[in-house]
Amino acid sequence: MRIALVMLPCWSVFTPPLNLSYIARVLRQEGHAVTVFDFNARLWRAMQGQEEDWWDFAQYERWQNSQIFEEQTLPTVKPLLDSLLKEIASRGFEAVGFSVFHTTAPCVRYASKMLKEACPGIKIVWGGPACTPHWVKGDIEEETVDAVVIGEGEATAPELFNALAKGASICGMAGVAARGADGKMLCGKKRPPVLAHELPLPRYDDYDLSLYRFSQLPIMMSRGCTGACTFCQETVFFKPYRMRPAAHIVEEIEQDIKQYGIREFSTCDSLLNGNHKILEQVADLICERRLDISWGGYARLDRRLTVELLGKLKKAGCKWLSFGLESGSQKVLDLMNKGISLEQAAQTIKATFEAGIEAHINLIVGFPGETEDDFDMTLDFISGNWQSISIVNTGETLGVGPGMTLFEKPKAFGILTDKLYCFRRNWTFPLFGLV
Numbered sequence: 001m002r003i004a005l006v007m008l009p010c011w012s013v014f015t016p017p018l019n020l021s022y023i024a025r026v027l028r029q030e031g032h033a034v035t036v037f038d039f040n041a042r043l044w045r046a047m048q049g050q051e052e053d054w055w056d057f058a059q060y061e062r063w064q065n066s067q068i069f070e071e072q073t074l075p076t077v078k079p080l081l082d083s084l085l086k087e088i089a090s091r092g093f094e095a096v097g098f099s100v101f102h103t104t105a106p107c108v109r110y111a112s113k114m115l116k117e118a119c120p121g122i123k124i125v126w127g128g129p130a131c132t133p134h135w136v137k138g139d140i141e142e143e144t145v146d147a148v149v150i151g152e153g154e155a156t157a158p159e160l161f162n163a164l165a166k167g168a169s170i171c172g173m174a175g176v177a178a179r180g181a182d183g184k185m186l187c188g189k190k191r192p193p194v195l196a197h198e199l200p201l202p203r204y205d206d207y208d209l210s211l212y213r214f215s216q217l218p219i220m221m222s223r224g225c226t227g228a229c230t231f232c233q234e235t236v237f238f239k240p241y242r243m244r245p246a247a248h249i250v251e252e253i254e255q256d257i258k259q260y261g262i263r264e265f266s267t268c269d270s271l272l273n274g275n276h277k278i279l280e281q282v283a284d285l286i287c288e289r290r291l292d293i294s295w296g297g298y299a300r301l302d303r304r305l306t307v308e309l310l311g312k313l314k315k316a317g318c319k320w321l322s323f324g325l326e327s328g329s330q331k332v333l334d335l336m337n338k339g340i341s342l343e344q345a346a347q348t349i350k351a352t353f354e355a356g357i358e359a360h361i362n363l364i365v366g367f368p369g370e371t372e373d374d375f376d377m378t379l380d381f382i383s384g385n386w387q388s389i390s391i392v393n394t395g396e397t398l399g400v401g402p403g404m405t406l407f408e409k410p411k412a413f414g415i416l417t418d419k420l421y422c423f424r425r426n427w428t429f430p431l432f433g434l435v
């Protein structure tokens with residue numbers, strides 16, 4: 001089957017997308033003719049030079065909020081976007097796969113409708129972290145999309161596209177949500193977790209690597225997380241936590257250096273230190289093979305991140321670790337089910353700094369039950385540990401979405417609004433002093 005895989009705005013322009021690289025490889029293994037289009041990066045480049053960078057953190061609402069997208073963003077980007085989409089429409093693809101994040105969703109909806117109109121018979125497939133049954137139901141029933149891959153895509157996508165190529169039924173296929181005979185959404189059962197070390201290594205020959213903001217490549221050493229924070233969807237999406245064997249990770253790093261001459265890596269793990277033993281082996285192997293690389297990533301404030309291990313990570317090129325501290329109030333951390341103590345958090349941040357690795361911290365504001373006093377404690381934690389903290393990512397107010405415990409059991413957290421299904425802006429919950 002002739003398949004186009006497409007990334008639309010707005011997603012990170014730091015590196016080529018890892019998800020489409022994995023999906024492209026497994027589809028090619030099945031004999032499909034796959035072309036990958038990173039229209040996100042191409043649009044970003046084409047729009048350089050405007051006053052504001054619409055790919056900047058502060059600008060995501062332009063892409064994420066459907067109303068703002070349609071009324072303000074689309075009128076500006078339409079000529080460019082349409083010319084890119086025409087590239088797909090004119091090349092006879094039989095199916096198009098889009099990667100859907102909350103930040104790409106309005107644009108994906110627009111492109112899906114446009115391509116269906118321009119190329120009757122074309123099959124539209126979505127996959128990505130925003131694709132939960134709850135969220136895609138309307139799009140499936142309104143025929144904006146023919147099939148949605150729910151969860152990890154590497155096992156589902158080959159079976160799905162093989163069936164589409166044969167004109168076979170996809171209804172009820174594991175890992176797929178599609179329209180049933182009655183026009184209603186039907187979801188197949190969940191698939192077992194993907195073992196990334198059994199997959200072909202992702203490649204980046206499809207991309208113009210000069211387009212990206214940094215000369216970096218993505219790499220994912222593990223999938224999932226060992227935590228179960230009540231505001232996080234991660235544990236539902238990539239479940240359970242699994243880390244690739246160290247030798248397999250290092251093989252990918254060596255391939256990327258050899259193939260693309262790039263020595264800087266952007267890790268796509270939700271949790272780098274879910275298996276401290278393998279992480280240490282990775283560091284040892286990188287040093288043994290003198291790979292001279294740099295990298296950083298998300299980690300948990302865990303006491304097993306010892307001074308010794310941090311020293312090894314530093315030698316292996318780790319430049320920064322980004323920790324989900326979230327709050328300086330133990331009460332709020334417990335409500336979040338973070339599983340960390342503030343004392344341990346302070347120790348790990350200090351040890352990270354002393355090992356020569358930048359410690360970044362991420363905060364969440366507006367968790368149900370958080371009061372102004374709790375927020376003051378967060379400020380106190382930062383001022384008490386500022387010498388060891390390199391960056392404080394303030395993020396935005398708490399968002400609530402499918403998969404999160406907060407979403408599934410809102411009443412348990414005193415959330416009274418029924419307008420939960422939205423990210424950040426629209427929800428009507430007051431910031432402090434919650435019920």
Ligand code: B12
Nearest residue numbers: 010011012019097099101102127128129130152153266268
């Ligand atoms: C690394 C990362 C970043 C980095 C990206 C760096 C880079 N290399 O470019 C940075 C820090 C820039 C970043 C920023 C943001 N991020 Co981020 N990020 C991640 C993280 C940790 C990894 C992303 C990744 O590459 N995953 C690996 C790939 C393989 O997984 P995947 O994309 O889910 O793809 C699989 C499936 O979804 C599916 N699939 C995906 N696409 C397709 C397409 C088809 C056709 C098919 C069949 C299947 C399929 O198959 C894939 C393989 O199994 C994820 C969490 C996670 N572990 O995934 C969060 C995550 C993607 N980020 C998220 C968010 C919210 C953001 C921000 C909006 C945060 C913010 N407020 O600023 C920004 C948005 C960036 C932007 N410009 O638009 C959310 C997205 C939620 C959602 N539902 O959309 C996630 C899921 C975290 C979370 N649990 O909340 N992020």
Ligand code: SF4
Nearest residue numbers: 225227228229232234
């Ligand atoms: S530690 Fe991070 S990735 Fe893991 S469940 Fe908590 S917030 Fe999600």
